[in-house]
Amino acid sequence: xxxxxxxxxxxxxxxIKARSGIRIGGTNITNKYYSTxxxxxxxGAVYYVTYAYNIFNQNKx
Numbered sequence: 301x302x303x304x305x306x307x308x309x310x311x312x313x314x315x316i317k318a319r320s321g322i323r324i325g326g327t328n329i330t331n332k333y334y335s336t337x338x339x340x341x342x343x344g345a346v347y348y349v350t351y352a353y354n355i356f357n358q359n360k361x
Contacts, residue, residue, distance in 0.1 A: 304334035320353045 310325030
């Protein structure tokens with residue numbers, strides 16, 4: 301199997317007033333297909349966007 305190199309990246313931003321955060325990223329962002337073994341499927345890029353709400357919750361008792 302030939303060797304392969306992939307580049308992953310992620311950017312996160314906190315929205316303090318909205319008590320939330322957003323994350324944008326990807327794995328294998330150059331989208332160069334590679335395989336991890338003989339007869340295995342080839343793997344390309346995966347991109348994602350996530351939004352998390354109420355991540356700075358402070359319970360006040």
